[in-house]
Amino acid sequence: MKVEKTAVAGTLESSDAMVTVEPSKGGIEMELTSSVMNQYGRQIKAVVLETLEHLEVKDCKVTIVDKGALDCTLKARVECAVFRSCGKSDKNIPWGGAVR
Amino acid sequence: MIPRPRPRRFRLRRTMMFMNAQKPGLIKDAYIYGCDSIMLDLEDAVAENQKDAARFSLYHALKTIDYGNTEVIVRINGLDTPHWQEDIRVCVAGGADGIRIAKCESAQDVITVENAVLAAEKEFGVEEGRTLLMAALESPKGIINAYEICTASKRMFGVAISGGDFRRCMGTHFQRDGVDLLVARGQMLIAARAAGIQCFDTVFTDLDDDEGFEAELLQNKAMGFDGKSLINPKQIRPVHDLLAPTEKEVLWAKKVVEAYREQSAAGVGVFTVDGKMIDIAFIPGAERTLRLAKACGMYDGDLV
Structure with missing residues (x-):
């Protein structure tokens, strides 16, 4: 998928993460702030990259403000932000396909 | 991925607790409270502009979190909204045990949902007939048509009344003796029993009124309800205690x-x-x- 415009998903509540994706041309650029950076920073980055890979997003800037989200929540927020950026978040989601 | 066992149409359902599917903090440990069923909500608890986000969150929760013996039901948006079809796709793809049809008013509503569920089961390679259904009766028309709703599908395991909407339709308010819902509860119970399915009472919203909650539970028990919808974990224990036989x-x-x-x-x-x-x-x-x-x-x- 191609990130076409800036889109946000998630909140700043505990156990959640706010994910923003923006169009970019030079591959994946990630900015992460997390309340559990020392313990889980590397894991969070890996989950975000893997999720973007499943969605076949090659170029984008992704900003994550993490408040202790589980992996499943991070995935959900990244996916929602990407689908929103293409205006395709409302229907015919490939559940079990690119979204997994 | 946590594979869930095939849902059982008839099982113990004393307590069904509502949870906002959009709130990760809530759904991640919903199973620890010990309710019989949890009701992940895509409908009223989720703001109109977060319906899409709630589905992504729901999908991964269903696929990742081990809810153990707790039954997982999803309340989908009404058939008069643009959301219900995608709600059904995500429920079936994620492997929810059952779907609660909001604002159900006729057998046709049940059949419309069932057809979409069957199509989704085929699309996602889920065993046909696996996904159960229940209906929420929220209007006078829903109560009048209770029996045809209860018998509309082999997937139906129960019906519930939704007090807030029903009282509004009737132009009445919560009454301590339950007279506001007496006939509706009675008619729904008779329909459910005649159809051989379960019957659940509405939520009790005043969390500080323990006495009122207990009185309503005793009336539920006396009327023959199988269980109750809940909005807070603290309501689980009283229901299990009071509905238990002596x-x-x-x-x-x-x-x-x-x-x-x-x-x-x-x-x-x-x-x-x-x-x-x-x-x-x-x-x-x-x-x-x-x-x-x-x-x-x-x-x-x-x-x-």
Whole structure:
């Protein structure tokens, strides 16, 4: 998928993460702030990259403000932000396909 | 991924707790509260502009979190919204045990949902017929059509009344003695029993009114409800305690079932236990008491 415009998903509540994706041309650029950076920073980055890979997003800037989200929540927020950026978040989601 | 066992149409459902599917903090540990079923909500709890986000969150929760023996039902958006079809796709793809149809008013509503569920089961390679259905009756029309709704599909395991919307339709308010919902509850119960499915009461919204909650539970029990919808974990324990049979009831049920098996083996149809007449009509009730007692850890025999 191609990130076409800036889109946000998630909140700043505990156990959640706010994910923003923006169009970019030079591959994946990630900015992460997390309340559990020392313990889980590397894991969070890996989950975000893997999720973007499943969605076949090659170029984008992704900003994550993490408040202790589980992996499943991070995935959900990244996916929602990407689908929103293409205006395709409302229907015919490939559940079990690119979204997994 | 956590594969869930095939949902059972008839199981113990004393407590069904609502949870906003959009709130990760809530749904990640929903199973620890010990309710029989959780109701992940895509409808009223989720703001209109977060319906899409709630589905992504729901999908991964269903696929990742081990809810154990807690049944997982999803409340989908009404058939008059643009959301319900995608709601059904995500429920089926994620492997939810069942779907609660909001604002159900006719057998046709159930059939419309069932057709979409079947299409989704085919699309996602889910066993056909796996996904169960229940209906929420929220309007006078829903109550009037309760029986046709209850019998509209083999997937239907129960009906629930939604008090807030129903009272609004009727131009009334919550009454402590339950007179506001008396006829609606009664009609829904009769329809559910005639159809052979379960019946659940509405939520009690005043979390500080313990006395009122208990009074409503006792009335629910007296009317024959199988369970209650809840909005807060603190409501679970009182329901399990109050809906549990008393020790006296368990002893009596045990005696009745044992005597019945003995007497019927000897060719006797009607007999007495402790001076009270017993015949076959008493047996389903006594067995139900024992099943409930078993679920509550009060009985471990092998009569049921």
